Amino acid sequence: MDKWLIRESENKKLQQVLIMALVMMSIIPIHNNNNNNSGEGTAIDKGEGRASVPTAVVGLPNNECETQELHELEITNNNSDNLMVVENLIDDELGHCSPSKRLKVHANIKQKSAQHTIRLSKFCNSWLKEPEFAKWLAKSKRQKKGHEYALCKICNCDIIAHRNDIRRHSVSEKHKYNYNTIVNATQDTNFLTVDDSIKRAELKLCSLLASNNISFLFMDTLCPLMSDIFPDSKIASSIAMKRTKATTVLKENLASVFKNELYEIVAKPGQFFSLIMDETTDRATKKQCAFTIIYFCEKSNKVVTKFFDMIEMNGSNASELYKCLKQVIVEKNIPFSNLVGFSSDTTNVMFGEHNSVYTLLKSDLPNVVCVKCSCHMIHLAASKACKILPRSVEDLLRNVGSHFNRSSGRTERFKEFQEFFNTEIHKILLPAMTRWLSMKQCVDRILEQYDPLEAYFREEVFRDPSKTTEEILDTFSNKFTRMYLEFMSYILGLLTEFNKLFQFEVPMFHKLKSESQLLLNTLSSNYIKSDFLRNMNVFDLDHKNPNIFCSLDNIYLGIAANESLAELKQNASEKDISIFFKKLSTILY
Structure with a gap:
């Protein structure tokens, strides 16, 4: 019986020593069997590897925050100093035990220490609702070995996610100084965030640049100007944006948002x-x-x-x-x-x-x-039809435009002829190489400046003769060149107006048939007898049937071309006029 009591007392002693060792090693928290919640903990600080070790009894958790703090205990398993202290403690307490018993206790402690899972510091979201933390506390993006951190938005520093550490920081001199500085500078309770109205204004300015194809350099002038014009506006005076920021906001923020929204929809x-x-x-x-x-x-x-x-x-x-x-x-x-x-x-x-x-x-x-592409097909149709015209007419448009392009001296000399003939001081246009309908504006400009151009190139051939200027003058001197240009202006005008139908920002399907029918009726009436147009649908007409064509004298070329032709018939030969009509009829037929 005495041996049994001695062995029982030794087992209790071993249990007490083992529990004390685990406490010092910071492996487990101790819970009071009596649920006493009045115990206090002692924090042992060792830098980042600090372990909070309770030295008294810790009660069961009553709320979320207490549960969180139980999980916030940072444990360091490889602390050699604590392990040495524990081994010395075991030797002192179990000095009367056999060596094999002491070795068994040492091995048991090391095994439990190695198998224990490290408890990580976790950020508690309920802290953000507490009045003492709500204005300046946030969850940090930083993590280290699984431990989460809190962020002080005033001091811009990370704090380990533990309530005591956060409170300790809130009463530090650095935090108090930074907090008082911001409070004295502004009375706005939302001082930590940019005003939404200012953000909205900056985003709208960036959208203005993109939607109207305005240079980003414009922001260097616009924002200071707005601040000067509207001194009583808090928004205008608070906008801080120039070309670099505008470029970044548009490319990195607005563009990605709009594109992602579109991609999600489709x-x-x-x-x-x-x-x-x-x-x-x-x-x-x-x-x-x-x-x-x-x-x-x-x-x-x-x-x-x-x-x-x-x-x-x-x-x-x-x-x-x-x-x-x-x-x-x-x-x-x-x-x-x-x-x-x-x-x-x-x-x-x-x-x-x-x-x-x-x-x-x-x-x-x-x-x-x-x-x-409908627009491209209209361009191709116009380009192919105009190939029937004399090559000299198209060469005239391109050569005249190239002659004045990027030459200020020639442009200044031509102004003298414009003033002499009392015409508008307009620039001579150069037609685009890939779009035949762009010829419409060039043709109209040549017709407007026809007499000054002819006189200018007469002097140019005399002053600085070249093959190109001589060809240009020969074309201007041709009696039929003006009529060709007037006819081109009339026909290209019809196609240009029809082409605008396909450039609307809204669908125009409901007008497609009526506009197509109007274009075909207009073109057909120029060379097809009116009886056939009145009795048949224009879509059913055989446009290549010569039996329904008008005679050459009755072909309509446009108002300006018909007037020029009436004047020319008095001075030109019938052979030249017949050749002119045959070329035009080839285009229409």
Whole structure:
């Protein structure tokens, strides 16, 4: 019986020593069996590896914060100093025990220390609602070995996510000084955030630049000017934005937001859309391809057209272009099957019969609708028809424009002739190489300045003769050149007005048939007998049937051309007039 009591007392002694060792090693918190919540803890600080070790009894948690603090105990398992203290304590307390018993206790403590899971400091969101922390505390993005940190927005520093550490920082001299400085500088309770009205104004200014194609350098002048003009406006005086910030806000913030919103809309199943694809035609070394999307917006309840994307290309053949088309859709997680319409210019690489973007797209999406660019087709029709005209007329437009282009001396000398003939001081335009309808403005300008130009080139040939200036003068001296230009102005004017129908920002499908019918009626009435036009639908007319054509004398060339022709008939030979009508009839027929 005595041996049993001695062994029982030794076991209790070993348990007490083991518990004391675990406490000193900061491995486990001790809970009072009597649920006494009045115990206090002692913090042992050792830098970042500090461990909060309770030396008295800690009660069970009663709320979220107390539960959080139990999880906030930072434990260091590899603390050699604590381990040495524990071993010395065991040797002192168990000196009367056998060596094997003491070794067993040492091994048990080391095993429990190695197996114990480290408790990490976690940020408690309820701290943000407490009055003493709400104004300046936030959760930090910093983490170290799984431990979370709190952020002081006033001092801009991180604090370990522990209530005592946060309170200790709040009463520090540094925090008090920074807090008082901000409070004295402004009475705004929201001093930590930028006013939403100022943000809104800055974003709208950036949107203004983008929507109106204004240079970012304009912001260097606009913002100081607004502050000076509106001194009583808090918003205008608080805007701090120049070209660098405006560029960053537009590219990094607004652009990404708008694009992501668009991509989310068209990525929905059943949200069908069409794409317009066009590659750049400039002289840059890098080729780019722009995409415009057309889809039905449920929010606005209408069909909208928006910029989709612009990417750089390595090549310009059909396979490379189709690869870019597919990539620009798939990489945004948009179902390729949502594409139901495709449009582009009428080049062979886009709409060729055998190997083109059109054929590759049809192989993957048989039901996709492919429509050629209407504007481009109108340009091609005008360009092909005007090839019947004498080559000298088109050369005249280009050579005259090139003669005055980037030459201030020639422009100044030509002003003298403009003043002498009492014409408007207008610049001579250079026609675009890729758009034939741009000839309309050039033709009108040449007709406006016809007499001053003819006189100018007469002097230019005498002063500095060259082959180009002599050809220009010969064309101006031709009696029929003015009539050709007047006829071109009339015909190109009809096509230009029809082309504007396809440049509206809103759909104009309801006007397409009526406008097409009006254009065909106008063109047909110039050379087809009126009886056939009154009795038949213009869409059913055989425009190549010579039996319904008017005679050459009755062909309508426009008001200006007909007046010039009436004057010319008195001075020109019938042979020249007949040749003129035959060339024009080739265009109309």
